[in-house]
Amino acid sequence: MLDKVKSAAQQVGLWLKKPERLLDLTGILLAAYLVYVTWSFMGPLDLLHVILAGIFIFSALKIVYELTVNRINVPTLASGFFERRKMVEIVQRHAPRTLIDLGSGRGELTRHIARALPQAQVMGIENRLFPYLQAKVYQRLFGPKNLEYRQDDFFSYDCSAADAVVLYLNTKVAERAGEKLRRELKPGTLVVSNRFALGGDWAPAEILQMLFKAKLFVYYQNPKVFAD
Ligand SMILES: C[S@@+](CC[C@H](N)C(=O)[O-])C[C@H]1O[C@@H](n2cnc3c(N)ncnc32)[C@H](O)[C@@H]1O
Numbered sequence: 001m002l003d004k005v006k007s008a009a010q011q012v013g014l015w016l017k018k019p020e021r022l023l024d025l026t027g028i029l030l031a032a033y034l035v036y037v038t039w040s041f042m043g044p045l046d047l048l049h050v051i052l053a054g055i056f057i058f059s060a061l062k063i064v065y066e067l068t069v070n071r072i073n074v075p076t077l078a079s080g081f082f083e084r085r086k087m088v089e090i091v092q093r094h095a096p097r098t099l100i101d102l103g104s105g106r107g108e109l110t111r112h113i114a115r116a117l118p119q120a121q122v123m124g125i126e127n128r129l130f131p132y133l134q135a136k137v138y139q140r141l142f143g144p145k146n147l148e149y150r151q152d153d154f155f156s157y158d159c160s161a162a163d164a165v166v167l168y169l170n171t172k173v174a175e176r177a178g179e180k181l182r183r184e185l186k187p188g189t190l191v192v193s194n195r196f197a198l199g200g201d202w203a204p205a206e207i208l209q210m211l212f213k214a215k216l217f218v219y220y221q222n223p224k225v226f227a228d
Contacts, residue, residue, distance in 0.1 A: 031060035074169050076131045078108040079194050083210055087166055087192050088116045090218060094190040096120055096163030102154040102177055103127075103169055107135025107147075113166070114147035122147045125154040160184045168194035175199025185221040193217040 038056035041049060079087065091099060091113055097120055101110045104124025114122040124147070126132040132151040139147050150157070159165060159181060167177060178198025181191060191198065197217050206218040 028064055031064045034060040034063075074103060074173055076105040076128065077168075078105055079168050080211075080214070083168075083194050083214060083216060084109055084112055086208060086210065086216055087194065088112050090192050090216075091164050091166065091190065092116050094164055096190065098162050099123070099164040099166065100125065100154075100157075100159055100162045102159075102165060102167040103173075104131075104135060104149060106131045107138060107149065109166065109168070110135070110147055110149075111139070111144070114144045118144065118146060120146060124149045125152050125157055127151065127153045155180060158184060160186060162189060164190040164192075166192045166194075169196055171196050178202055182221075187221055189221040191217075191219040191221070193219070 034056050038053045038060075041052060041056075078084070087109065096117070099113060099117070099120055099122045101113070101122070101124045104110050104126045107124055107126075110122050110124040114120070124135060126135065126149065129151065132149055136149045139149065155176070162185065165181060165185070167174065169177060174193055174196035176199060178193075179200040181189075181198065182200035182202060185191070191202075194216055195214055197204070198219060202219045203222075204217045205220050206216075208216040208218065210216060
């Protein structure tokens with residue numbers, strides 16, 4: 001019995017040691033706190049309180065979902081301010097006519113790129129419905145006109161027409177995406193990956209160090225590999 005308790009305690013200790021588990025725990029505690037705050041807010045049920053409670057509970061559940069169940073998927077986080085600014089600067093220098101964002105989320109990055117490159121056609125591919133719809137509705141309302149979105153799995157989209165590709169995914173998906181891009185892209189195509197190195201035999205032309213150990217990986221498709 002004592003052994004069982006010891007081994008359970010060890011398991012909990014190991015679990016807590018992993019930084020991502022601590023993040024889970026923080027998320028769950030934060031969510032519980034939001035639910036508690038909501039609960040104490042409620043008092044007599046009127047419409048405003050119901051709406052506030054709805055928003056709080058939705059946010060709490062979303063945090064728990066993103067930090068636990070959805071850990072294996074790519075979150076819909078947008079590239080940070082400094083990374084986005086640098087990515088826009090890099091693609092501007094390359095002056096592509098066609099640019100694709102693989103996993104465009106709610107579209108922040110694509111909007112900035114499309115505005116900075118009015119002569120280019122920019123496309124965001126996003127497989128999840130809500131971020132896709134948010135990006136699409138925003139584009140319909142506020143432009144720019146040289147930007148479009150597609151709801152699709154980018155692994156089944158042929159990227160060979162692109163002159164530049166940007167992406168911000170996770171380690172595993174960026175590895176797979178790299179292999180796909182290596183096979184498909186034409187020589188000289190620029191690829192900028194936020195945070196995660198591409199898989200396949202890509203050699204980065206540049207690795208830019210950003211704040212908080214973040215990195216931008218800059219690649220160019222090489223004619224030799226394309227010819228193979
Ligand atoms: C971290 S967000 C990046 C958003 C945007 N590119 C940026 O940098 O601001 C990554 C997005 O990629 C999407 N995604 C992941 N895998 C995908 C796939 N196979 N096809 C299409 N979208 C995908 C996720 O749903 C998520 O919204």
